[in-house]
Amino acid sequence: MNKSLFLMALIAVGAMAHAGIxxxxxxxxxxxxxxxxxxxxxxxxxxxxxxxxxxxxxxxxxxxxxxxxxxxxxxxxxxxxxxxxxxxxxxxxxxxxxxxxxxxxxxxxxxxxxxxxxxxxxxxxxxxxxxxxxxxxxxxxxxxxxxxxxxxxxxxxxxxxxxxxxxxxxxxxxxxxxxxxxxxxxxxSVPEPTSMAALGLGLVGLVRKARRKA
Ligand SMILES: [Ca+2]
Ligand SMILES: [Ca+2]
Structure with missing residues:
Protein backbone atom coordinates (compact mmCIF):
# COMPACT_ATOMS: atom_id res chain seq x y z
CA MET A 1 0.00 0.00 0.00
CA ASN A 2 1.46 3.40 -0.89
CA LYS A 3 1.72 6.17 1.68
CA SER A 4 -1.29 8.20 0.58
CA LEU A 5 -3.56 5.16 0.48
CA PHE A 6 -2.38 4.21 3.94
CA LEU A 7 -3.06 7.74 5.18
CA MET A 8 -6.50 7.69 3.60
CA ALA A 9 -7.29 4.39 5.30
CA LEU A 10 -6.18 5.80 8.65
CA ILE A 11 -8.34 8.88 8.19
CA ALA A 12 -11.35 6.80 7.11
CA VAL A 13 -11.01 4.50 10.12
CA GLY A 14 -10.60 7.49 12.43
CA ALA A 15 -13.62 9.22 10.94
CA MET A 16 -15.74 6.09 11.24
CA ALA A 17 -14.79 5.52 14.90
CA HIS A 18 -15.76 9.09 15.77
CA ALA A 19 -18.75 9.33 13.47
CA GLY A 20 -21.56 11.18 15.16
CA ILE A 21 -19.67 11.81 18.42
CA SER A 189 -28.86 8.77 12.07
CA VAL A 190 -25.42 10.18 11.27
CA PRO A 191 -24.43 11.35 7.77
CA GLU A 192 -23.66 8.63 5.23
CA PRO A 193 -20.21 7.02 5.25
CA THR A 194 -19.75 8.32 1.68
CA SER A 195 -19.59 11.88 3.00
CA MET A 196 -17.07 10.67 5.60
CA ALA A 197 -15.00 9.11 2.80
CA ALA A 198 -15.24 12.35 0.83
CA LEU A 199 -14.03 14.24 3.88
CA GLY A 200 -11.12 11.76 4.16
CA LEU A 201 -10.24 12.24 0.49
CA GLY A 202 -10.35 15.99 0.93
CA LEU A 203 -7.96 15.78 3.86
CA VAL A 204 -5.59 13.55 1.88
CA GLY A 205 -5.63 16.16 -0.88
CA LEU A 206 -4.75 18.90 1.61
CA VAL A 207 -1.92 16.84 3.09
CA ARG A 208 -0.51 16.20 -0.41
CA LYS A 209 -0.71 19.86 -1.26
CA ALA A 210 1.08 20.78 1.95
CA ARG A 211 3.78 18.21 1.22
CA ARG A 212 4.34 19.55 -2.30
CA LYS A 213 4.79 23.05 -0.91
CA ALA A 214 7.26 21.90 1.73
CA1 LIG B 1 -13.74 -7.62 34.24
CA1 LIG C 1 -23.22 -1.60 38.16
Missing part, protein backbone atom coordinates in the same frame (compact mmCIF):
# COMPACT_ATOMS: atom_id res chain seq x y z
CA UNK A 22 -18.83 15.50 18.92
CA UNK A 23 -16.85 15.13 22.12
CA UNK A 24 -16.30 13.04 25.21
CA UNK A 25 -15.00 13.85 28.69
CA UNK A 26 -13.90 12.14 31.87
CA UNK A 27 -13.59 8.36 31.68
CA UNK A 28 -15.26 8.11 28.27
CA UNK A 29 -12.93 6.82 25.56
CA UNK A 30 -13.97 6.41 21.94
CA UNK A 31 -12.91 3.10 20.41
CA UNK A 32 -13.60 1.05 17.31
CA UNK A 33 -16.17 -1.66 18.01
CA UNK A 34 -14.55 -4.35 20.21
CA UNK A 35 -14.66 -8.03 19.21
CA UNK A 36 -16.60 -8.79 22.39
CA UNK A 37 -18.36 -6.88 25.15
CA UNK A 38 -19.04 -9.96 27.24
CA UNK A 39 -17.62 -10.19 30.75
CA UNK A 40 -13.82 -9.77 31.06
CA UNK A 41 -13.25 -9.25 27.31
CA UNK A 42 -12.78 -5.48 26.92
CA UNK A 43 -11.54 -4.12 30.22
CA UNK A 44 -10.11 -1.01 31.81
CA UNK A 45 -10.10 0.27 35.37
CA UNK A 46 -10.06 3.90 34.24
CA UNK A 47 -11.77 4.09 30.85
CA UNK A 48 -15.36 3.48 29.84
CA UNK A 49 -15.48 2.57 26.16
CA UNK A 50 -17.88 4.27 23.76
CA UNK A 51 -18.30 2.90 20.25
CA UNK A 52 -20.47 3.45 17.23
CA UNK A 53 -22.53 0.37 16.48
CA UNK A 54 -24.65 1.42 13.52
CA UNK A 55 -24.50 4.79 11.78
CA UNK A 56 -27.77 4.58 9.88
CA UNK A 57 -30.34 1.84 10.24
CA UNK A 58 -34.02 2.07 9.32
CA UNK A 59 -36.01 0.40 12.10
CA UNK A 60 -37.99 -2.57 10.82
CA UNK A 61 -40.30 -2.50 13.84
CA UNK A 62 -41.03 -0.19 16.75
CA UNK A 63 -38.02 -0.12 19.08
CA UNK A 64 -38.35 -0.20 22.86
CA UNK A 65 -36.19 2.29 24.74
CA UNK A 66 -36.13 3.14 28.45
CA UNK A 67 -35.52 6.89 28.64
CA UNK A 68 -36.36 9.59 26.10
CA UNK A 69 -36.66 12.83 28.09
CA UNK A 70 -34.02 15.15 29.53
CA UNK A 71 -33.37 14.50 33.18
CA UNK A 72 -31.51 12.51 35.81
CA UNK A 73 -32.12 8.76 35.90
CA UNK A 74 -30.98 7.54 39.30
CA UNK A 75 -33.69 5.03 40.08
CA UNK A 76 -35.10 2.14 38.09
CA UNK A 77 -38.54 3.62 38.76
CA UNK A 78 -37.68 6.62 36.57
CA UNK A 79 -37.30 4.44 33.50
CA UNK A 80 -40.34 3.78 31.40
CA UNK A 81 -40.72 2.07 28.06
CA UNK A 82 -41.19 4.32 25.03
CA UNK A 83 -41.08 3.37 21.40
CA UNK A 84 -39.15 4.78 18.47
CA UNK A 85 -41.39 4.12 15.50
CA UNK A 86 -40.67 1.65 12.71
CA UNK A 87 -39.14 3.33 9.69
CA UNK A 88 -37.16 5.87 11.72
CA UNK A 89 -33.51 6.14 10.68
CA UNK A 90 -31.31 5.88 13.74
CA UNK A 91 -27.71 5.51 14.84
CA UNK A 92 -26.65 3.49 17.87
CA UNK A 93 -23.76 3.67 20.31
CA UNK A 94 -22.76 1.52 23.26
CA UNK A 95 -21.03 2.56 26.46
CA UNK A 96 -19.21 -0.35 28.07
CA UNK A 97 -17.35 -0.33 31.41
CA UNK A 98 -15.67 -3.49 32.68
CA UNK A 99 -12.91 -3.52 35.33
CA UNK A 100 -9.83 -5.71 35.01
CA UNK A 101 -10.70 -8.89 36.88
CA UNK A 102 -13.53 -8.32 39.38
CA UNK A 103 -12.37 -5.20 41.18
CA UNK A 104 -14.78 -2.49 42.29
CA UNK A 105 -14.26 0.52 40.03
CA UNK A 106 -16.10 3.75 39.33
CA UNK A 107 -16.29 5.59 36.02
CA UNK A 108 -17.61 9.09 35.52
CA UNK A 109 -17.80 10.89 32.22
CA UNK A 110 -19.89 12.34 29.47
CA UNK A 111 -20.46 12.22 25.74
CA UNK A 112 -21.95 14.64 23.25
CA UNK A 113 -23.44 13.59 19.95
CA UNK A 114 -23.84 15.49 16.67
CA UNK A 115 -27.42 14.31 16.31
CA UNK A 116 -30.36 14.40 18.70
CA UNK A 117 -30.75 11.58 21.22
CA UNK A 118 -33.96 9.66 20.55
CA UNK A 119 -33.66 7.31 23.51
CA UNK A 120 -31.42 5.42 25.91
CA UNK A 121 -31.71 1.67 26.29
CA UNK A 122 -30.78 0.91 29.86
CA UNK A 123 -32.55 -2.27 30.92
CA UNK A 124 -31.12 -5.72 30.39
CA UNK A 125 -34.22 -6.92 28.53
CA UNK A 126 -34.23 -4.07 26.04
CA UNK A 127 -30.45 -4.25 25.62
CA UNK A 128 -30.74 -7.95 24.79
CA UNK A 129 -33.67 -7.32 22.43
CA UNK A 130 -31.88 -4.55 20.56
CA UNK A 131 -28.48 -6.25 20.12
CA UNK A 132 -29.50 -7.98 16.85
CA UNK A 133 -31.02 -4.75 15.47
CA UNK A 134 -28.60 -2.07 16.64
CA UNK A 135 -25.48 -4.03 17.56
CA UNK A 136 -22.30 -3.97 15.51
CA UNK A 137 -22.06 -7.04 13.27
CA UNK A 138 -18.52 -7.91 14.38
CA UNK A 139 -19.12 -7.59 18.11
CA UNK A 140 -20.22 -10.41 20.43
CA UNK A 141 -22.79 -9.20 22.98
CA UNK A 142 -23.58 -10.64 26.42
CA UNK A 143 -26.94 -12.22 25.55
CA UNK A 144 -26.86 -15.90 26.41
CA UNK A 145 -23.58 -15.71 28.30
CA UNK A 146 -23.52 -16.38 32.06
CA UNK A 147 -23.32 -12.74 33.14
CA UNK A 148 -25.70 -11.00 30.77
CA UNK A 149 -27.87 -10.09 33.77
CA UNK A 150 -25.05 -7.82 35.00
CA UNK A 151 -25.06 -5.58 31.97
CA UNK A 152 -27.54 -2.91 33.02
CA UNK A 153 -26.80 0.04 35.33
CA UNK A 154 -28.08 -0.65 38.83
CA UNK A 155 -29.58 2.83 39.03
CA UNK A 156 -29.22 4.64 42.36
CA UNK A 157 -27.31 7.47 44.01
CA UNK A 158 -23.98 5.87 43.00
CA UNK A 159 -24.97 4.84 39.51
CA UNK A 160 -26.96 7.02 37.17
CA UNK A 161 -27.11 8.82 33.86
CA UNK A 162 -28.31 12.29 32.92
CA UNK A 163 -29.75 13.31 29.56
CA UNK A 164 -29.08 17.00 28.82
CA UNK A 165 -31.86 19.49 28.10
CA UNK A 166 -30.80 19.84 24.46
CA UNK A 167 -30.92 16.03 24.03
CA UNK A 168 -27.35 16.01 22.72
CA UNK A 169 -25.32 14.89 25.75
CA UNK A 170 -25.27 12.20 28.40
CA UNK A 171 -23.39 12.34 31.66
CA UNK A 172 -23.01 9.17 33.70
CA UNK A 173 -21.53 7.55 36.75
CA UNK A 174 -21.31 3.80 37.11
CA UNK A 175 -19.79 1.34 39.52
CA UNK A 176 -18.92 -2.21 38.61
CA UNK A 177 -18.30 -4.24 41.72
CA UNK A 178 -18.20 -7.59 40.03
CA UNK A 179 -19.02 -7.59 36.34
CA UNK A 180 -19.67 -4.79 33.86
CA UNK A 181 -22.13 -2.02 32.96
CA UNK A 182 -23.53 -0.92 29.62
CA UNK A 183 -26.12 1.29 28.04
CA UNK A 184 -27.03 1.95 24.45
CA UNK A 185 -27.77 5.40 23.04
CA UNK A 186 -30.04 5.77 20.03
CA UNK A 187 -29.75 9.04 18.09
CA UNK A 188 -30.96 10.36 14.79
Missing amino acids: SSVAGATTIVSPPASVRDDQTESNTQAFLFLEKGDVALGANLNVDAVAAGTYNSAGLLSTSQILAGTHVASYMLHADPVADLTKTWEGSMTFDEKILGVIATRGHLNDSDPILGNGGTIYPTGSPFDDSREFELGTAEYFVISNDLKSIRYRCVANTKFDQFRVVTE
